[in-house]
Amino acid sequence: MRRIHEIAEAKPDLLRFLEKNGIVPNARAEVAEVLPFNQTVSLKICDREVALGFAIAQYIFVERAD
Numbered sequence: 075m076r077r078i079h080e081i082a083e084a085k086p087d088l089l090r091f092l093e094k095n096g097i098v099p100n101a102r103a104e105v106a107e108v109l110p111f112n113q114t115v116s117l118k119i120c121d122r123e124v125a126l127g128f129a130i131a132q133y134i135f136v137e138r139a140d
Contacts, residue, residue, distance in 0.1 A: 075101045079133040088130065095124045097134065 077099050082088050092098065096119040106123055107116040113128040126134075 075099055075103060076135040076137045079135065082133040088133075092134075096120050097124065097126075102139065103136070 075097060078089075078092065078097075082092070097103070097117070101119060104118040105115065106118045108114075109116075114125050115128065115131045116123050116125045
């Protein structure tokens with residue numbers, strides 16, 4: 075993860091959820107699955123999978139690892 079959008083900072087529950095699930099700046103994650111029909115993205119972080127709706131995923135900025 076590169077960064078979390080500033081808009082998310084105004085949502086304490088969202089920030090707690092992201093932190094609890096390891097979705098923080100500089101964390102390494104892998105996109106496990108993208109399901110457009112139900113608008114979810116699944117990330118693999120630290121040997122576990124976390125599902126995010128597109129509405130939340132839009133706040134997360136990433137960069138591809140080499």
